[in-house]
Amino acid sequence: MGAHCYLCEKKPSFGNSKVERGKAKYLGGNGRKTTGITRRQFHPNLQAVCIQEGEIAHKVRVCVKCIRAGKIQKKVVRAPFTLPAADSLN
Template sequence: MAKVCELCGKGPRVGNNVSHANNKTKRVWQPNLQRVRSLVGKRVRRLRVCTRCIRSGKIVKPPVRRLV
C-alpha cells in the first residue's frame, strides 16, 4: 500500500538530516495519512487521505450509521 493521498497525490518527500557538525544523512518525510469513510458519488468508500485534504473539505463524510 503506497503512502500517497488518494485525492491530491501527496507522497513521501526526501531530504537530509543536518547535524550541528554539518553531517548530512538521508531521511524521508511521510505525509500524515488517515483512513476515512467518504462519499464518492453515491457510494461510501474508505480512502487514505492526507489531513490537509480532510481539513480543507475536499472529502464529504457520510451520515453516521445508527446501530439498532
C-alpha cells in the same frame, strides 16, 4: 495501497537530516559546525477516512491538508441525536 493521498497524490518526499555542534555566533560562540548529513524521508500525514462518492462509500487514505480544506465528504451513517422514523419501528 501505497503511501499517498487519494485526492492530491501527495507522497513521501526526501531530504536531509543535518547534525551540528557548537554554539551560534550571535550567542557568543564560535559558530555552528556540521558534523553529519544523512538522507531522510518526509511522510504526509495520512488518515484512513470513509468518504462518500455518489452512492458509494469507501475507506481511503487522505492527507490532513485535504481533510481540513473540505475536499472530502465524510460518510454519514445517520444524523446525530435523532431517533429512527416511526414507520421503521413497526
